[in-house]
Structure formats: C-alpha cells, structure tokens
Amino acid sequence: MDRLLKRILVLEKLIERNEWRIKDLAWETGLGVDEVVDTLQGLSKHYLIEIGEDEVLWNPVDIPGTLHPWGWRLIHRSVLGSTQNAARGRGPWSIVVAEYLVSARGRHGKTWRTDFGGLWFTIVPQVGLDELPDVPIAAPVIIARSIKSLYGIDVSIRWPNDIMVEGKKLAGVLVEAEAFPRYAYVYVGIGINVNNKPPVREAVSLRRLAGIQPRNRLLATIIGWFSRLKKLLEEREKLRDQYRSLLDTIGREVVVETVDGTVEGTAVDIDDAGSLIVEAGGDKKRFSPGDVYRLRYKEQG
Amino acid sequence: MDRLLKRILVLEKLIERNEWRIKDLAWETGLGVDEVVDTLQGLSKHYLIEIGEDEVLWNPVDIPGTLHPWGWRLIHRSVLGSTQNAARGRGPWSIVVAEYLVSARGRHGKTWRTDFGGLWFTIVPQVGLDELPDVPIAAPVIIARSIKSLYGIDVSIRWPNDIMVEGKKLAGVLVEAEAFPRYAYVYVGIGINVNNKPPVREAVSLRRLAGIQPRNRLLATIIGWFSRLKKLLEEREKLRDQYRSLLDTIGREVVVETVDGTVEGTAVDIDDAGSLIVEAGGDKKRFSPGDVYRLRYKEQG
Incomplete structure (x- = not known):
C-alpha cells in the first residue's frame, strides 16, 4: 500500500x-x-x-496528456475511480485517460483495480441513434486494426469485443450510451495491456509481446479512428465484414456463461444485431452480448 | 487499500x-x-x-488550508510522504499541513503511516543560533499550553517532548534544524491526535477525550505562539521553568532505551542542556534526547 x-x-x-x-x-x-x-x-x-x-x-511520447487531438478534449489524471464515471461529467468529444483506476468497470458491473503502465481511457463520440447499435462492433475493430498496423501483431476478436493475441486477452471494451431524441453520447471505455502486468493469467501485454512501448502512438492512432467514426459507421456492411473477419469465435467449441446458467456448444454465426448463435444438442440458441457474463473457448479449458 | x-x-x-x-x-x-x-x-x-x-x-473551521496566518505561508495537501521532507523545499516561515502521511517521520528515523483527521504539520521558524537549543523545549510548551487553554485538558510533557494526557500520548514533536553562520531554520514537526484513531494503544485523541473537534482553532493558536517564538526564547529562564512545571517525568521510575541498552532507574532532574539525569543503582546517568529511543514510565508496565 x-x-x-x-x-x-x-x-x-x-x-x-x-x-x-x-x-x-x-x-x-x-x-x-x-x-x-x-x-x-x-x-x-x-x-x-x-x-x-x-x-x-x-518521455513525452509515453504521456497521454501531451496529446492534443484535434476536436477532442483530452483529460489525463493519475488516479480515478473509473474513466467511465469521470467521462460522464465531461460530455461528448472528451477523452479521459488515467494511469491508475481504483474501481475500473468491466462488463456486467464487475470492478477491478488496474496496474500502472496500461492504457485505460474512455472516449466519448456523439453518434446518431441509428448508428448507435454498430459502435460496439466499431470499437474492437478500431483497436484491433490499430494494434495490427502499429505492431504487426496478429490480433483477433473474441465475441463480443475482447481483443485477443494467441488466445490471450490484450484489450477489452465497455460500451455505454446516453441517448437523447436525436443523438447519443457513447462512452467507449477501452483498456489495453501495454506496459502493465496483465491482470489475469489468461491475459497478455504488449510489453510481454514486444518489450516496453511508448503509448502515445497507439492512443493517437485509436483516437484518429474515432475521429473518422462517422465514416466507419456509414459503411455499415463493410464494418460488419471487418468485424466478422477479425472474429475468431465462429466454428469454435464455446462455453457461454449467462444469468440462466452455462451453455456449451459450437458457435455457428452472429446475426445482424450482434447476437451469437450457438448450436448445442441440436438446438440453436441466440445470445445477446448483454446476457453473457463470460465466453470461453473450450480448447483452453 | x-x-x-x-x-x-x-x-x-x-x-x-x-x-x-x-x-x-x-x-x-x-x-x-x-x-x-x-x-x-x-x-x-x-x-x-x-x-x-x-x-x-x-466545515471551513476544520480545513487548515482556509487559514492565512500573517507572516507565514501555509500549504495544505491531501497526501505527502512526510511534512518534514516537504517543508525542506519551502524554507523558513512556511507551514506544511497534510491530511495523510505515507512515511511520517518520528524520532530516530522511525517511520509510520497516519490516519485521517489528525493535525500533521511542520512549521519552519527562523531563529538565532543561540536560540536554537531551546526550540525543542519551546515546541512542547506551546502545544501543551494551547491544548490546555482551548480544551481545559490537563496535559503534561513526558521528557523530552511527548504531550501526554492521563499517561497516554496525545501529541509528538520532531525538531530538525538547518544551521547557517548567523541563523538556523528549524523544522518543527508536530503531530496531534485530534479526530484520528490514535496510532497505538498507549495513545489518545482529542476526539476520544472530548468528541470530534474542528482543527483550525488549535492550529491557529499554535501558529500564533510560533509567531511569538522570538519573545518566548528571549525569556529563557521563564521558558525553562514552564517546561519543567509541565514535565511529569521527574521523580518517576523510568525505563530508558538507548543504543547501548536499557537503563532502569529514577528520573531525578534535567540539566540546562535538556539532558535527563537518572539515578540507577547509586550512579547518576545523563541522557541527551538524541541518545534515547524511548522513555517509558515504569508504573505503566
């Protein structure tokens, strides 16, 4: 302590x-x-x-606060509860980055403490209501492509939006939204294991894969993609194709943990709403991201 | 954590x-x-x-940072290593107050963590070199008199400078100095258990004695006395008499822990240099404050 x-x-x-x-x-x-x-x-x-x-x-290339991305207000703090909560008070077009989170929020209200050296931030684009459903797909695509292009690392997406390398989690996304009659603020919380100790055994960091890294190039690249988010969302079919091609879940034997219990089966498809279709004992079951606590691949035990 | x-x-x-x-x-x-x-x-x-x-x-009356004592520069922080270290960078006539100390320093290099709600501060008067030797006596006299006058609590001093109530420690002092050819900066570190949980069983807080207290009256009173420190030090004999009359050590059976081991005996006097004279097995031994790790009264075990 x-x-x-x-x-x-x-x-x-x-x-x-x-x-x-x-x-x-x-x-x-x-x-x-x-x-x-x-x-x-x-x-x-x-x-x-x-x-x-x-x-x-x-080195300034490792200090998020030295970035001044055009059109965004970036706030860099040493400690926060969670960047998601902090971003609520800042509104659209803000980016909140913190070095240490006391009560970082994951999906389904899980909270955890971070280590130092990761990239923990919330970015808040404003989108049209019709565009909103595709943001949870755009976010992992952006992160995966940014990491791929900068580090040449072969990343994939585990449904719905975990960023994976060699079967281990490198980054995670939490999407929350505040909807108004004509538009929505989307709070896209992103956590990337850069130079931190990965929080669990089934996770990996860029430091472990490629040595200690300056973080700003990655952060700036991701912010750049979010600046072009509107364009990405307009080409809906292209985006969905990209998501599908990065997804490594289809065809896998999966263990799906939900409120109603655990289902084992084969992931066979995702539908247009982003739900995962799992074939289990002859039945086809449909899981929406919000209903699934955790998805594991069976090969990894 | x-x-x-x-x-x-x-x-x-x-x-x-x-x-x-x-x-x-x-x-x-x-x-x-x-x-x-x-x-x-x-x-x-x-x-x-x-x-x-x-x-x-x-309530502002409990927030040290709202005080602007004339002639002093007061800095109020939430967390610091120790106020003694922080005061070094601020120089004379500064007061550094913090709500939580990670490595608070006690005498003889002991470090400890504070709780919230105490008064932890360092005040830095500048004094003449001839006045320097009496500052370690002036500090506990100031604290004891301030507490006595504000709360009507019967406090005493345990040699060399612990402030005691009913045999339990209420406040402590650590005096460090930086000497120049003509004057010295004195870093008087003061810790008072006000509304914090006392750090050890043999300690007590004002909250325990009299309920939760606003801290600024006490802090302002002590600072007021330090503003008149020069006058106090000029009347050397009077100051020493006051110190002696507050001291409850003389006549006691004491256990003196030093680098060279432990001595048990009767405290019979202090000399002009502030050393404690202990009669043990017919011998008279003289202990300077700097040589004693810890002084206990035998009645308390």
Whole structure:
C-alpha cells in the first residue's frame, strides 16, 4: 500500500511536468530522496522513464496528456475511480485517460483495480441513434486494426469485443450510451495491456509481446479512428465484414456463461444485431452480448 | 487499500473546494455516487463533514488550508510522504499541513503511516543560533499550553517532548534544524491526535477525550505562539521553568532505551542542556534526547 501511494504521489508530479530534479521531486512529494529513487525505479518498469544521477525524465511520447487531438478534449489524471464515471461529467468529444483506476468497470458491473503502465481511457463520440447499435462492433475493430498496423501483431476478436493475441486477452471494451431524441453520447471505455502486468493469467501485454512501448502512438492512432467514426459507421456492411473477419469465435467449441446458467456448444454465426448463435444438442440458441457474463473457448479449458 | 485511495481521491477534491454536489464529486473522482457517499460517510468520522441529500459541505473551521496566518505561508495537501521532507523545499516561515502521511517521520528515523483527521504539520521558524537549543523545549510548551487553554485538558510533557494526557500520548514533536553562520531554520514537526484513531494503544485523541473537534482553532493558536517564538526564547529562564512545571517525568521510575541498552532507574532532574539525569543503582546517568529511543514510565508496565 505504501508503495502504491508513493507511486501515485510521484506520478502525479510527473504528469504535472515531465522533467524533474530528483531533489525537487522529493520536496514536492514529501518523500525522501531514496524513496523517490526507489519509486522511480519501480515506475520505470511500466513507463518510459529515464533516471539520471540528479534528474528524471518521462518521455513525452509515453504521456497521454501531451496529446492534443484535434476536436477532442483530452483529460489525463493519475488516479480515478473509473474513466467511465469521470467521462460522464465531461460530455461528448472528451477523452479521459488515467494511469491508475481504483474501481475500473468491466462488463456486467464487475470492478477491478488496474496496474500502472496500461492504457485505460474512455472516449466519448456523439453518434446518431441509428448508428448507435454498430459502435460496439466499431470499437474492437478500431483497436484491433490499430494494434495490427502499429505492431504487426496478429490480433483477433473474441465475441463480443475482447481483443485477443494467441488466445490471450490484450484489450477489452465497455460500451455505454446516453441517448437523447436525436443523438447519443457513447462512452467507449477501452483498456489495453501495454506496459502493465496483465491482470489475469489468461491475459497478455504488449510489453510481454514486444518489450516496453511508448503509448502515445497507439492512443493517437485509436483516437484518429474515432475521429473518422462517422465514416466507419456509414459503411455499415463493410464494418460488419471487418468485424466478422477479425472474429475468431465462429466454428469454435464455446462455453457461454449467462444469468440462466452455462451453455456449451459450437458457435455457428452472429446475426445482424450482434447476437451469437450457438448450436448445442441440436438446438440453436441466440445470445445477446448483454446476457453473457463470460465466453470461453473450450480448447483452453 | 481501495478504501484508502477513495478517501484520498475525495479528500483531494474537498481541499480544492469545501462544498460539492455529490454528483459532481462522483464525476470529478470517477467514483460512482454510492462509492462517494460511502467514502464521505467514512471521512465524516474524522472530519466536520455534513452530507446532505445531494450535497456535501466540509466545515471551513476544520480545513487548515482556509487559514492565512500573517507572516507565514501555509500549504495544505491531501497526501505527502512526510511534512518534514516537504517543508525542506519551502524554507523558513512556511507551514506544511497534510491530511495523510505515507512515511511520517518520528524520532530516530522511525517511520509510520497516519490516519485521517489528525493535525500533521511542520512549521519552519527562523531563529538565532543561540536560540536554537531551546526550540525543542519551546515546541512542547506551546502545544501543551494551547491544548490546555482551548480544551481545559490537563496535559503534561513526558521528557523530552511527548504531550501526554492521563499517561497516554496525545501529541509528538520532531525538531530538525538547518544551521547557517548567523541563523538556523528549524523544522518543527508536530503531530496531534485530534479526530484520528490514535496510532497505538498507549495513545489518545482529542476526539476520544472530548468528541470530534474542528482543527483550525488549535492550529491557529499554535501558529500564533510560533509567531511569538522570538519573545518566548528571549525569556529563557521563564521558558525553562514552564517546561519543567509541565514535565511529569521527574521523580518517576523510568525505563530508558538507548543504543547501548536499557537503563532502569529514577528520573531525578534535567540539566540546562535538556539532558535527563537518572539515578540507577547509586550512579547518576545523563541522557541527551538524541541518545534515547524511548522513555517509558515504569508504573505503566
């Protein structure tokens, strides 16, 4: 706990300014110089931080707050409860990024604590009501394509919207919306394991796949796609095709956990509403994303 | 840990502004409204916080940051390593107050974590070099007299500078100095158990003695005495008499823990340098404050 608080104290100052004399950092945080150096060394496993004799530098290409994406208001914080909640107070065209989340929200109200060094953010596009149903498909497509193009990593989508590499989860999406008569604000919460320790054994990070990475290129690429979201949503069939071609769920033996119990079977298709069709004991069952707590592939046990 | 972080997140915002709509507080911290209300309820045991239906108010008389003592620069923070370290970067005539300390420093390099609701601060007077030796005596006299006058509580001093009530520790002092050719900055670290849970069983808080208290009256009174420190130090004999009359150590059976081991005996006097003289097995031993880790009274086991 002390270690966590010290990291937060130091990170808070580094977000304020990316270059510090270590002595000044000690004064500002009230930590001893040794404590600051220890803390920086811990943080440097998760961030592009260079620790010199007397000074420390956090590389701006790893600091989301240095981005000023055109048309968006980006807020960068050290700690928040969840970026989804924080984005509610900011409205459309805002992006909230935090380094540490105390009560990060996953699907179905699950909450968890993050590690340092990931990309945890909520981006809030405004879309037409008719476009709204395709946002949960657009988001994983955007993330998958961004990672693929930047890192050349072969990513796929596990229904409905987990981003997977070699059967392990690299990123997750949570889509929430606030609908008005003519439009909706969509709160697209995105968590990508970049330089953090993956939260569970069945997850993986970019650091593990390719070494520690500066985060801004990835973040900027994703934001760029969201700037073109309208166009993406207009070409609905193309988007759905892209989603389908990234999806690795069809044809798999799956275990579907729902409120009503667990179903095992073969994933055979998804329909236009994004529901998964599973053949189990001769029956075809249809699952909407909202009803499924968890989807596992049977091969992985 | 989550509870601690949530409290820090909320407190940080309440220090920024003492009145909030709960919904805004949720947005700002990224916590859910329920989480905010829970957190506020926890904090209200340590602070004069009133939680309404939709709003919350922290009474300004309990917020150190609302004080602007003449001639001093007061800095109020939610979390710091230690106020002693933080004060180093601020120089003379500064006062650093924090609500939570991750590595609060005690005498002899011991570190500990605070609870919420105490008064943890460092005040930095500048004194003449000839006055320096009496500051460690002046500090506990100031604290003892302030508490006595405001609360009518019968406090005493346990050598060298613990503030005691009914044999239990209510406040502690750590004096550090930075000496120059003609003067010295004195970093007087003061910790008073006001509305916090006392850190150990052998300690007590004002809340336990007299119910939850607004802290600014006490803090302002102590700062007022430090504004008159020069005068106090000029009347050296009077100050020493006051110290002696508050000291409840003389005549006691004591256990003195030092680097060289433990000595049991009777405290018979203090000398002009502030050393304690203990009669043990016919011998008289002299202990300077810097050599003693811990002094206990034998009656208390």
